[in-house]
Amino acid sequence: ADANFAVTLSVTSYSSSRRYYFAEVSLGAPPQDFNVLIDTTTSNVVVPSEQCFPCSFIQEDMKYNVSESGTVEPFVCGIDCPHNSCGPNDGPNCWYFTIGAFSDRSDFEMAGTLVREFVHTKGTLYPGGGKKNLVTKADVGLMQVETGFTYPTPINGVLGLAYPSMALEFTNSFLEDIWSLTAITYKQFGLCMCPFSGSLNFGAMTEVLPCQVIDKSIQWSPILQRTLYSLFVESIVVGNDTATSTSSILNPLIVNTAQKDIFVNPSLYQVLKMGLTSVCESVRVKGLCDDTANLYTGYCFYLSEEDLSLYPIIEIRIDGAQLKLGPEHYLVELEGRRCLGIEKTSIDGMVLGINALRDYYLAFSLDKALIGFAEKLCLDADYVLHYVSGDEQDGFILTELDNPLVVYVEDANTGGPAANVSVSFSLGQGSGVLNAMTVTDENGYAHAELKFGLARGEHVVVATVDRARGSPQLFFSECTDNAWPGIIDMISCAILVTAVGAAWFYTSFVLKQLDAEEALREREGSLVQ
Secondary structure: OOOOOEEEEEEEEEEOOOEEEEEEEEEOOOOEEEEEEEEOOOOOEEEEEEEEEOOOOOOHHHOEOHHHOOOOEEOEEOOOEOHHHEOHHHOOEEEEEEEOOOOOOOOOEEEEEEEEEEEEEEEEEEOOOEEEEEEEEEEEEEEEEEEOOOOOOOOOEEEEOOOHHHOOOOOOOHHHHHHHHOOOOOOEEEEEEOOOEEEEEEEOOOOOOOEEEOOOOOEEEEOOOEOOEEEOEEEEEEOOEEEEOOHHHHOOEEEOOOOOOEEEOHHHHHHHHHHHHHHHHOOOOOOOOOOOOOHHHOOOEOOOHHHHHOOOOEEEEEOOEEEEEOHHHHEEEEOOEEEEOEEEOOOOOEEEOOHHHOOEEEEEEOOOOEEEEEEEEEOOOOEEEEEEEOOOEEEEOOOEOOOOEEEEEEEOOOOOEOOOOEOEEEEEEOOEEEEEOOEOOOOOEEEEEEEEOOOOEEEEEEEEOOOEEOOOEEEEEEEEOOOOHHHHHHHHHHHHHHHHHHHHHHHHHHHHHHHHHHHHHHHHHHHHO
16 A cells, blocks of 8 residues: 555534534445544544434434444344343343543443444545545444533534544454554544644645644654553743643643543642733733632633733643643633633643644654644635724713724635625624624725713624634723713702702601691690680
């Protein structure tokens, strides 16, 4: 086989505030289609069966039907597995059981049957670039029971790419089946994760779109054990200071493409918190320096480019490589806001999820036990959203800002203006009315006018464009009531005077009524006498 042979899978990003990456595969004949999560902590293809319960996250037409496949081979109890691994009531098929896999939640449980089935993946053949299906007979887990599968639709399965030692009991790993049953000779794969798409290539480390490696070099770090993709951390530097080099709280570092955030043990969490907030000694940083309302207490913030520039760089120094994580890597975006993407949990060392790895092309060499990191550019955007003008204005309640909020949309392929592109303007913080031009003109521009309501303080308008690099763009403005003090004072005074006057009038009336009644009683009494 050709040493440069590789197959590329289309990987799509899904965002519900964060991204997951999955590939389209087909099982059996006739083919049944699934969207499988790219997971570097498990080793098998796992999809839901038609008997899966509760499996509320999956539509009925997206479950595997054994009776419709002419190529499926069940694992037979007593032959492919011992009798103590048979199904309920000592059924004929081998079962598997797993806890905590395929999910961000440790209480996730899953069980099901094992089969051997053809797995088809659409890809591109290198060299040559011809379209081709990668077909291999693989050991597959069919979900029968699950609790807590947390991945959003359209994901309905898992493609595990870890070492064979992480495979379901009695099975070969997916990668083992690829190496033994296809023409791919190099036991390695590369993974590119971009904002809107990605790629997964098996075999030689061929650079595959949408990734473009910046300096063509890969930093290689040795894998600690051939189980999970674990690395040795020498130290962590936050800003310009070494936060810690204590091996016991740093190690191991796990690369996990099935998780969103950075997960660390409690001791390391405290070290990172102290390192990040140490900047507050010299400068006030929004989101970090408030004693109560901060990122660590669960708050999310609209942060400007100037705000983000004040956040420290976290440098993870591992054996053979250095990973630099800016705020875009350890903060996650939620509808324009930034939230802390570092979570405290009861693990050893740390886990780096998708967001922390977003700027790296990842190379996994299983036979040499190495993981490679290369800085990359992503070429999958359709547009580039640029800020033009309108930020940092001041205004008054119930008045319109002096200048419009303007953005420019560039065609990412041609570099020219992108006309007739939808731009969404929304008021993320504050109150008021937005009058927006929601489609770019022939020169690529769109704008919005903001009229303040009665809310004082900071207002934030969020401009977004689908599949655009640089989206969202934020516009900050400050609303005060300085233009209205006389009117407000007059209104307040009038209300007060009216209230006082009404009270005085009512009291005077009652007193006069009492005086009149008393005089009448005295007069009646004198007449009786």
